[in-house]
Amino acid sequence: MKRIALLLVLVMVLSIPLTACQSSDNGSTADSDVIKFGVFEPLTGANAAGGAMEIEGIELAQELYPEVLGKKIELVIVDNKSDKVEAANAATKLVDQDKVNAIIGSWGSSFSMAAGPIVMEAGIPAVGTSCTNPLVTLGNDYYFRVTFIDSFQGVVMANYAFTELGATKVAIVQEISNDYSVGLVKFFTDEFVRLTGDPGSILYVANYNTGDQDFTAQLTNIKQLNPDAIFAPGNYSESAMLIKQAKELDIKAPFLGADTWETPEFIDIGGSAVDGAVFSTFFDSQVPLTPESSVFLDAYRAKFNKEPASVTALAYDAYILLVDAIERAGSAEPGKIKEALAATAGFDGAAGVVTLDENGDAVKNAVIKTVKNGEFTYLTTISPQ
Amino acid sequence: MKRENIIRIGLIVLVVLVLAILNSTLGNYQLRILNLAGIYVVLGLSLNLINGFAGLFSLGHAGFMAIGAYTSALLTMSVAQKQSNFFVKPIVPWLANIEMPFLPAMLIGGLVAAVLGTLIAAPILRLRDDYLAIATLGFSEIIRVIFTNTMSLTNGALGLKGLTRYTNVPYSWGIAILTILFMFSLRRSSYGKAFMAIREDDVAAESMGIDLFKHKLLAFTIGSFFAGIGGALLAHLMGTIDPLMFRFLMTFNVLLIVVLGGIGSITGTVISAVVVTVAMEVLRFLDGTIDLGFMVIQSVPGMRMVLFSILLMLVVLFYQNGLMGRDEITLDSMGKFYKNKIKKGAKS
Numbered sequence: 014m015k016r017i018a019l020l021l022v023l024v025m026v027l028s029i030p031l032t033a034c035q036s037s038d039n040g041s042t043a044d045s046d047v048i049k050f051g052v053f054e055p056l057t058g059a060n061a062a063g064g065a066m067e068i069e070g071i072e073l074a075q076e077l078y079p080e081v082l083g084k085k086i087e088l089v090i091v092d093n094k095s096d097k098v099e100a101a102n103a104a105t106k107l108v109d110q111d112k113v114n115a116i117i118g119s120w121g122s123s124f125s126m127a128a129g130p131i132v133m134e135a136g137i138p139a140v141g142t143s144c145t146n147p148l149v150t151l152g153n154d155y156y157f158r159v160t161f162i163d164s165f166q167g168v169v170m171a172n173y174a175f176t177e178l179g180a181t182k183v184a185i186v187q188e189i190s191n192d193y194s195v196g197l198v199k200f201f202t203d204e205f206v207r208l209t210g211d212p213g214s215i216l217y218v219a220n221y222n223t224g225d226q227d228f229t230a231q232l233t234n235i236k237q238l239n240p241d242a243i244f245a246p247g248n249y250s251e252s253a254m255l256i257k258q259a260k261e262l263d264i265k266a267p268f269l270g271a272d273t274w275e276t277p278e279f280i281d282i283g284g285s286a287v288d289g290a291v292f293s294t295f296f297d298s299q300v301p302l303t304p305e306s307s308v309f310l311d312a313y314r315a316k317f318n319k320e321p322a323s324v325t326a327l328a329y330d331a332y333i334l335l336v337d338a339i340e341r342a343g344s345a346e347p348g349k350i351k352e353a354l355a356a357t358a359g360f361d362g363a364a365g366v367v368t369l370d371e372n373g374d375a376v377k378n379a380v381i382k383t384v385k386n387g388e389f390t391y392l393t394t395i396s397p398q
Numbered sequence: 399m400k401r402e403n404i405i406r407i408g409l410i411v412l413v414v415l416v417l418a419i420l421n422s423t424l425g426n427y428q429l430r431i432l433n434l435a436g437i438y439v440v441l442g443l444s445l446n447l448i449n450g451f452a453g454l455f456s457l458g459h460a461g462f463m464a465i466g467a468y469t470s471a472l473l474t475m476s477v478a479q480k481q482s483n484f485f486v487k488p489i490v491p492w493l494a495n496i497e498m499p500f501l502p503a504m505l506i507g508g509l510v511a512a513v514l515g516t517l518i519a520a521p522i523l524r525l526r527d528d529y530l531a532i533a534t535l536g537f538s539e540i541i542r543v544i545f546t547n548t549m550s551l552t553n554g555a556l557g558l559k560g561l562t563r564y565t566n567v568p569y570s571w572g573i574a575i576l577t578i579l580f581m582f583s584l585r586r587s588s589y590g591k592a593f594m595a596i597r598e599d600d601v602a603a604e605s606m607g608i609d610l611f612k613h614k615l616l617a618f619t620i621g622s623f624f625a626g627i628g629g630a631l632l633a634h635l636m637g638t639i640d641p642l643m644f645r646f647l648m649t650f651n652v653l654l655i656v657v658l659g660g661i662g663s664i665t666g667t668v669i670s671a672v673v674v675t676v677a678m679e680v681l682r683f684l685d686g687t688i689d690l691g692f693m694v695i696q697s698v699p700g701m702r703m704v705l706f707s708i709l710l711m712l713v714v715l716f717y718q719n720g721l722m723g724r725d726e727i728t729l730d731s732m733g734k735f736y737k738n739k740i741k742k743g744a745k746s
Contacts, residue, residue, distance in 0.1 A: 068699075110427050130560075
């Protein structure tokens with residue numbers, strides 16, 4: 014009897030949401046004065062910190078620009094649990110149940126790729142925030158993104174190594190389990206070989222896995238080869254430890270990296286060893302890139318009382334880019350938003366001027382920074398050719 | 399034909415009819431959940447065979463799923479898709495021009511998983527209990543790391559995308575129903591009885607003439623085969639896969655279903671696979687802002703997981719052997735249930 018009673022309670026608890034869901038659905042579909050942006054981000058699980066930073070940016074943007082075409086913008090935020098299967102479920106829910114006009118997200122290319130076929134089939138445009146894997150937008154007319162992809166960043170760093178550092182031989186250390194690092198290394202290698210005209214200019218490619226702590230084996234090999242520079246894009250904590258261990262082995266070659274290094278933790282872990290490390294990024298909170306940057310920075314500092322992360326600025330850009338596209342299209346119909354998005358050129362975002370190319374990838378300036386006396390210091394800005 | 403068999407066939411036809419009706423009436427979102435539930439039924443049953451029937455505590459399921467998923471994906475992908483996916487390192491030539499329909503690709507995926515499962519199981523089945531769990535967990539991580547590093551075979555961390563989404567309700571639930579039938583007949587067969595004898599007391603089983611190694615290996619191989627099939631179905635439902643999908647968390651999801659349903663119970667696993675998959679989505683409303691009429695609760699992301707965990711704890715507290723224990727819902731048990739009711743009614 015006790016078991017049956019408990020089972021009944023379980024059934025009842027589970028049936029509450031059913032009725033709740035139905036009532037909320039009826040409420041929202043009748044209301045056509047609202048434009049809905051679906052947001053899917055990892056709010057729980059391994060990548061929850063990344064998702065939370067992006068939600069900050071999107072919610073800040075909504076506070077500043079709550080309306081478009083005289084209609085209110087409503088955010089429908091769903092959690093993808095840092096899980097690819099859940100990400101696909103979440104995207105299907107946004108498209109099918111919530112009937113959103115457009116989608117923003119997600120932190121992590123893997124989750125965006127899971128949503129790719131769903132938005133394409135439904136014809137709902139999606140704007141990626143910080144997903145950099147080239148496969149996200151490739152062959153998908155409905156996926157766009159406000160971040161530049163690895164190809165440009167790789168090219169920028171190859172140019173920097175060749176012209177500024179005068180390097181002719183480089184070694185590469187890649188985080189093999191990270192799509193971002195693997196992609197960057199590919200484009201860096203192609204460009205560097207093109208510049209030097211020497212296929213042997215890449216002396217050595219070493220691999221490590223996310224979470225590795227000891228890099229002595231890879232670094233000992235590199236030390237013997239004596240490269241002019243070492244390109245090591247990857248997660249900030251592993252990269253910082255890598256550089257620290259390189260200095261202990263007395264490797265003098267400068268380290269080059271990419272935007273993931275731009276976190277305070279990189280300097281905390283690396284200490285004085287990371288002084289002189291050079292990396293490319295798209296955003297600098299000290300030197301506003303556009304008028305919109307100042308608006309964003311002021312509002313963010315006033316609200317949160319700290320410096321924004323670069324992904325927060327990207328998430329903010331994804332939102333205001335959608336608002337801008339709807340204004341240009343003069344309609345919130347998904348098909349028209351998609352066409353307006355595809356035609357985006359010279360859009361002033363908080364994290365730089367965005368022009369979308371034929372793949373839906375942002376072409377924007379790269380900022381080169383270095384670490385000097387334990388602080389990130391601006392070096393130069395490089396614009397795409 | 400026996401009366402029971404007629405009822406059984408009737409039940410299957412009824413289930414197929416219900417699924418057919420659901421297939422034509424539900425929206426994309428609900429269909430996706432239905433498909434996912436079917437896939438989790440296959441995965442849950444395959445782990446239930448290893449953990450529940452044979453009593454081998456294996457935590458390597460995600461690895462075998464990965465093998466099935468990658469094998470079938472590489473076989474069904476079109477030549478053009480392969481070229482656009484493998485932009486960092488070109489794909490190995492012998493795979494570049496293969497393209498085949500989904501069904502054979504899925505079966506090959508299952509077979510490759512079964513063969514690798516056998517190869518892995520042969521040395522580690524000497525271990526028992528916790529040690530076996532650790533070894534299988536290690537192997538599934540090794541498979542994942544190999545897939546991350548073999549760029550010209552699996553595209554590494556970049557993952558594969560653009561798989562045709564073949565998985566639909568006939569595929570997912572068709573295979574789920576076949577798996578259920580297979581598991582029931584396996585359990586009734588001499589092999590199934592031997593598995594359970596090994597689970598209860600392997601010394602006694604061995605003294606009765608059961609070849610322990612052969613039977614354990616068989617259970618592991620069949621389990622890996624269905625895990626591979628489940629992985630292939632999942633890959634073609636998602637349309638994209640990457641090595642990170644097959645982390646330990648994936649095994650944990652399947653293990654949760656098996657433990658919740660009752661380790662060793664087929665119907666329990668089926669019920670809990672459906673309940674867990676549906677509940678995760680149904681509870682989604684908890685993450686949003688909830689309007690109770692008299693008060694509004696502001697949205698708290700993660701509330702869904704909190705409630706889900708509470709429900710799990712309740713089940714574990716009150717049903718220590720899972721929802722079904724080792725019992726099954728069969729025609730016999732249903733018949734008994736009704737008879738008891740009638741008796742009780744007659745008494746009062």
